[in-house]
Amino acid sequence: MPNESGSVYGLTILSPIIDDPHARISHxxxxxxxxxxxxxxxxxxxxKVSSTHMARLTVMNDVVYVGMPACEEHLQSQYLVFESNFxxxxxxxxxxxxxxxxxxxxxxxxxxIGYPGAGDVAAFESYxxxxxxxxxxxxxxxxxxxxxxxLRALQTQAAVASFIExxxxxxxxxxxxxxxxxLGKLRAAPDPRPGSGKDQSx
Amino acid sequence: xxxxxxxxxxxxxxxxxxxxxxxxMFLHLADDDRxxxxxxxxxxxxxxxxxxxxxxxxxxVNIAFTHKGLRRLRLPAASLLSFPVEFLEGxxxxxxxxxxxxxxxxxxxxxxWREERVxxxxxxxxxxxxxxxxxxxxxxRIMEETGxxxxxxxxxxxxxxxxxxxxxxxxxxxxxxxxxxxxxxxERSTQPGQGxxxxxxxxxxxxxxxxxxxxxxxxxxxxxxxxxHLLANNGTFMVYRKLHQNVAAFRRYLEEKGRQYVGGKEKLxxxxxxxxxxxxxxxxxPDSPDPAIVMDKKRNVNFTFGNDNAGTRCPIxxxxxxxxxxxAFGFEGRLTNRRRITRRGLPYGPYAPEGAEVRxxxxxGVAFMVLNANLARQFEFxxxxxxxxxxxxxxxxxxxxxxxxxxxxxxxxxxxxxxxKNPPFLCGALPGFVELRGGDYFFIPGMTALKMMSTGTxxxx
Amino acid sequence: xxxxxxxxxxxxxxxxxxxWKTWILRGFFFLLGHIKPxxxxxxxxxxxxxxxxxVIRRDSFPRLSAAQPAEDLQxxxxxxxxxFNGTWNQYIDAFSAVLGKGLxxxxxxxxxxxxxxxxxxxxxxxxxxxxxxxFYYTAYPHAxxxxxxxxxxxxxxxxxxxxxxxxxxxxxxxQAYVRFLVSVQRDLGSTGLAPIGV
Numbered sequence: 135m136p137n138e139s140g141s142v143y144g145l146t147i148l149s150p151i152i153d154d155p156h157a158r159i160s161h162x163x164x165x166x167x168x169x170x171x172x173x174x175x176x177x178x179x180x181x182k183v184s185s186t187h188m189a190r191l192t193v194m195n196d197v198v199y200v201g202m203p204a205c206e207e208h209l210q211s212q213y214l215v216f217e218s219n220f221x222x223x224x225x226x227x228x229x230x231x232x233x234x235x236x237x238x239x240x241x242x243x244x245x246x247i248g249y250p251g252a253g254d255v256a257a258f259e260s261y262x263x264x265x266x267x268x269x270x271x272x273x274x275x276x277x278x279x280x281x282x283x284x285l286r287a288l289q290t291q292a293a294v295a296s297f298i299e300x301x302x303x304x305x306x307x308x309x310x311x312x313x314x315x316x317l318g319k320l321r322a323a324p325d326p327r328p329g330s331g332k333d334q335s336x
Numbered sequence: 337x338x339x340x341x342x343x344x345x346x347x348x349x350x351x352x353x354x355x356x357x358x359x360x361m362f363l364h365l366a367d368d369d370r371x372x373x374x375x376x377x378x379x380x381x382x383x384x385x386x387x388x389x390x391x392x393x394x395x396x397v398n399i400a401f402t403h404k405g406l407r408r409l410r411l412p413a414a415s416l417l418s419f420p421v422e423f424l425e426g427x428x429x430x431x432x433x434x435x436x437x438x439x440x441x442x443x444x445x446x447x448x449w450r451e452e453r454v455x456x457x458x459x460x461x462x463x464x465x466x467x468x469x470x471x472x473x474x475x476x477r478i479m480e481e482t483g484x485x486x487x488x489x490x491x492x493x494x495x496x497x498x499x500x501x502x503x504x505x506x507x508x509x510x511x512x513x514x515x516x517x518x519x520x521x522x523e524r525s526t527q528p529g530q531g532x533x534x535x536x537x538x539x540x541x542x543x544x545x546x547x548x549x550x551x552x553x554x555x556x557x558x559x560x561x562x563x564x565h566l567l568a569n570n571g572t573f574m575v576y577r578k579l580h581q582n583v584a585a586f587r588r589y590l591e592e593k594g595r596q597y598v599g600g601k602e603k604l605x606x607x608x609x610x611x612x613x614x615x616x617x618x619x620x621x622p623d624s625p626d627p628a629i630v631m632d633k634k635r636n637v638n639f640t641f642g643n644d645n646a647g648t649r650c651p652i653x654x655x656x657x658x659x660x661x662x663x664a665f666g667f668e669g670r671l672t673n674r675r676r677i678t679r680r681g682l683p684y685g686p687y688a689p690e691g692a693e694v695r696x697x698x699x700x701g702v703a704f705m706v707l708n709a710n711l712a713r714q715f716e717f718x719x720x721x722x723x724x725x726x727x728x729x730x731x732x733x734x735x736x737x738x739x740x741x742x743x744x745x746x747x748x749x750x751x752x753x754x755x756x757k758n759p760p761f762l763c764g765a766l767p768g769f770v771e772l773r774g775g776d777y778f779f780i781p782g783m784t785a786l787k788m789m790s791t792g793t794x795x796x797x
Numbered sequence: 798x799x800x801x802x803x804x805x806x807x808x809x810x811x812x813x814x815x816x817w818k819t820w821i822l823r824g825f826f827f828l829l830g831h832i833k834p835x836x837x838x839x840x841x842x843x844x845x846x847x848x849x850x851x852v853i854r855r856d857s858f859p860r861l862s863a864a865q866p867a868e869d870l871q872x873x874x875x876x877x878x879x880x881f882n883g884t885w886n887q888y889i890d891a892f893s894a895v896l897g898k899g900l901x902x903x904x905x906x907x908x909x910x911x912x913x914x915x916x917x918x919x920x921x922x923x924x925x926x927x928x929x930x931x932f933y934y935t936a937y938p939h940a941x942x943x944x945x946x947x948x949x950x951x952x953x954x955x956x957x958x959x960x961x962x963x964x965x966x967x968x969x970x971x972q973a974y975v976r977f978l979v980s981v982q983r984d985l986g987s988t989g990l991a992p993i994g995v
Binding site for chain 1: 799802803805807809811812813822823826829830836839840843845846847848849850851852853857858859860861862864865866867868869870871872874876878880907908909922925926928929930931932933934935936937938939940942944945946947948949951952955958959962965967968970971974978981984985987988
Binding site for chain 3: 432433435555556557560646647652666667670671673674712713717720721724725726727730731732733734747749751752753754759760762
């Protein structure tokens, strides 16, 4: 499947944006303003759909004219681009979007043509799939680890560095003792929060 | 490749003079025709790359300008705007890019740099005190008589005397000045290890355009340069940074950690830097200094890191490995060839012998200069990515153990083996050993360009 | 508008292609996907978390209702999305220095593509065909792909040490611990903020 690499799925969505000549502010501009104000850290809606490694949303307002001798042409519609890299299969992911962040999804895609709303999960899934483009070539550097595994590993790495520094030069028995305690603490530590950009100290 | 016209290039660009004394004068230029008159009077004194057939002169003179200085010289607007944006902005405006924040932030710089009053750098190198004073007096006379420039500050610098002997050491006790790159067309005899690594393992000089404007660079094009060509040709860009050294903190740290590290204090120092204090590359001699290597020009810069990916000889984060990674990133060095810089400069402040009482607030450091064709691609990249960051070396956010800007304490890991004589060792709670006290970006024009600037004949387009 | 979140940059680019050339490009991507050495440079450069190329045929832009005007285009388009570490200039410099030939095979079919070397016209082209990102999220903004891979190696080494440390004597543990240290000593760099792009 060209949309997948290992256990990671690369979703590309192009949703045509409503062109309403009577709108006081056009939908693409409303969308840009809305997207610009969405939180990006641990309060981001995508932190809630916690299988998301990375995702972006942007307005593609036209194709690009590269100059002579290429010919100039333009799109009839503007498109909302949704690019996401997540764990697992597409159906599960779309269902999670519709059920876990329905208000956010609605507030973005309500600017798009034919959007049925996240309330009807089946209709939402079918809409998104109609907007989906098949990836021609997909590259994922780490494609066998989930978001949670990666966040855990980053937390472990920080904790290990600090453990090594604190216990350098200790006698064997003391070191072993400290390590047992450290391991217990590390394993009991709560899951790191996606999007926070911090490793909780152990 | 075209032949270099050495008499059109300022001598400071082509060679490190190896004079024991220097005074860097910082000038403010008059905001009228007198600035050009000053430059015109100065021109005959400027040292070019000419051959010294009659022996070395007693002193040398070179000049460079900030963007503000070029404005005072009334360069045409089209030329002024055609300079790269980082030079146009100056070093202070680039502080966020360079990681010059916290204790290195411009608020803490010396006032002439903070207030950006420096329009020009006038560098005098000399063999003796007498030659230095006499040359500087000549310069002052030209400034006074033309009214075109005044001195707003200066920096004296001198080779360190250790046990009465002139040395090439810096204040932390390391022999310095290895490893400037070779460039195509330069007459200096090339040393293996100083240019770029070729696929067959040999070394070749870098393209001239990595240093001089107007010549092809390693990317197969002419460097970004101001218009018109004559203004740019044979010129280069210079970074001036006054780097204060906390010698007391450095010695204290070595004492403390050297007691914990199996290899002891000197080996710890060598691992931090990547050279033993006498200059022996740790990569070539990881267990002890070796004067035979230091003396041998075929060996003292001739090494690679490709067979030491684990860093068990030269640590991955060691200063010389970070700032000149050679083949450490693979791809036959192609990720490093366009990031090379040429270094100049001398220490300032008296040398404090080992064991002598020393304080960090004493005036002591290095007047550090970098020459390169592209400030953003070369100096700024090295400073930002390799000194203040670690991702290229797969070291995350770790900084250069020696030059890294820190007051919060960072760490540095000495990679080791399972052999108890060479264990891994984590140097934590690193203090800031080096602090920035000011500086700026300068343009060092070629002689033709200087003449055009002094007479106001740069083509206005 | 933000192309950057934490240590990662979101690049979007769109380039026009004459429709008959699209098939050649598809053939190349098929090879790239099936011949591992071709991907090796991308992996070794190690500054891309995720990247994709999407060919969109001129008649296949999503059309959701009859009221939506059909697109009327002469070109197919190549979309490129990358999640990379480092600054824009650093990324393109490295691409040009190391991956030039591979990139040429991808973009050669696009109109007015100047080639990846020399880098200045290549950068001008990328700047022209790039479009900005309005919203960008990453689950681990403090980590580059190098950081992520290092962290997974540390995790694995720690798990191994932990598994074997149940009933060992202190002396045995110390030996195992030294082996652990040696195995993770390249992978302990801290995470955090990235330098600023220029």
